[in-house]
Amino acid sequence: MALNAEAILERRSLRRRVAFWRVAAIVLVGVALAVGALASRGAGKPGPRSAHIARVELSGVIMDDEKRAKLFKSLDKSEAKGVLLVVNSPGGGVTASEDIYVAVRKIAETRPVVAVVQTVAASGGYIAAIAADHIVARQNSITGSIGVLAQYPNFSGLLDKLGVEVESVKSSPLKAAPSGVEPTSPEARKALEALILDSFAWFKDLVSERRKLSGPQLAAVTDGRVFTGRQAIGLKLVDELGGEDEAIAWLATKGVDAGLPVREWKPEGSGLGALGLARSAAASLADGLGAPALGAALRGAGQDGLVLDGLLAVWQPAAQ
Template sequence: MSLDSDVIVDRRRMRRKLTFWRVAAVLVAIAAAVTVGVLAAPGGSSALTASGSIARLNIEGLIRSDQARVEALERLEKSSAAAVVVHINSPGGTTAGSEQLYDALVRLKAKKPLVVVVEGLAASGGYITAIAADHIVGQQTSLVGSIGVLFQIPNFTDLMKTVGVKVEEVKSSPLKAAPNGFEPTSPEARAALDSLVKDSYAWFRGLVKERRGMDDALLEKVADGRVFTGRQAVDLKLIDQLGDEKTAIAWLVAQKNVKSGLPVRDFKLAPRFGDLTFLRTAASITLDAFGLNAIARQIEQAGVAQAIEHLSLDGMLALWRPAASN
């Protein structure tokens, strides 16, 4: 019995040691991942683009207000990069976020020669972003345009009637929190929203007209909400030239006196520590690697919940949404 007891004690001691070293390894791995992320960020030691190079900046996905991105672009202004190539692949996003990004790129353009390359898509807010540049290059099959604004809200009136639920409210005036999705939209509320949409649309049109040097007739042709291919967009003055990054760099050399043959280096925006996406991913992978699968699954589920939350874009939208196929 004594021997068996010693064996059990030894096994428990070994388990405790194994658990300790697993946890320690996880913490070290997470710390290392965070360090790499910080160094890769614009504020990190390797982030500022080296002297005598061209910075490559990627704008992808939905565009929302992002102060960290603005601050990163301000750091790029002060860097020693010779020029900036902005690659855009975005369906747009909120009008406020698109305007914020446009303004930040305009300020950057005042400090550095800047050119835009449209990858797959520069629509709505993505196109607002693109016209911050004086020269836009796109591929022949890129999609460009979708000049317009929308405001969407789901209406659950019929569903509420079906389930027998009624939302009661007391508000200071008829247009307070209208529309709310729980009752039919009143003509007054619809008119108020229509005024907002038209005002933002007029701002968007004016921006395109000014930045792209269009007359009223051409503006009417391109500002009906459609997207155009790169081939069409050249003739419509939505973009300046067909090509890719090499084409954009050739323009910088020819028109902005940027030295030929400079290397192009990625300028990475800071990881979004505010929503812990970077830390969550690093922690999940590390825990999974060390056999702590249950904890890893919980972290991944939290990430899914947050991704669903990010699908809800608040406010006025400058967003291209192709119709879903049946």
């Protein structure tokens, strides 16, 4: 019995030690994440008294982004003498693209802004690019796709096969139309088309104003197609072929010292934590330490979600 009691005590001691190291590891992970978050907050924030050329990268699908909006406001108040707006986006929400356009034009009131088109600046990405005073693109960059669309699924056929009927009570026939659970009525389609055409008219007016195009020239570039950089320069959608070196050279023609340092501006939290690497590693470690609830919480903290709602200005090649 004495031997069994000793074994039991030893097992209890071992469990306590294991539990201690689990808690210690989780605490260390938390400290590491906190340090990373604090470091990322300072990233991309040049001192307001330091003259520089600001480089802002706009990539991926354009959505509403409060952190990006704060970045543009900070940039507007900074000592940046010129701005490189590097665009690599197929577009996204029309309203989100409009917000970027307005923010960039405000910055351009006090310093020159040049857009650099990387692989693609189409639809909403092109809306952002034309906010700049000058656009530089590679010969094979993709740009254009000037247009607006609204897409929604129609599950009515599937529901009929499943024997499911969705009933609704509406204040008017066009309320919540189109819904996706019933065929779109001609009246609803007409109302949606009017919405699309109004946003498209706004987009075309923007292109006409910023690129000095009208009549046949404007019609030639606003039918929704995309263009290479080589085509776009002939159509006056871009101003110059090249990359960031050419963009900085253009800033120099506007009085910006080309020798100034180019400083990267990034939204708060866009460091390692925003990429999800530290969070994923911490979540995996928490799972391995027997803390699945913590792992789930860490993963959930990064689920911002990719939701595109409303009218879209986005280039999406169809998969045939």
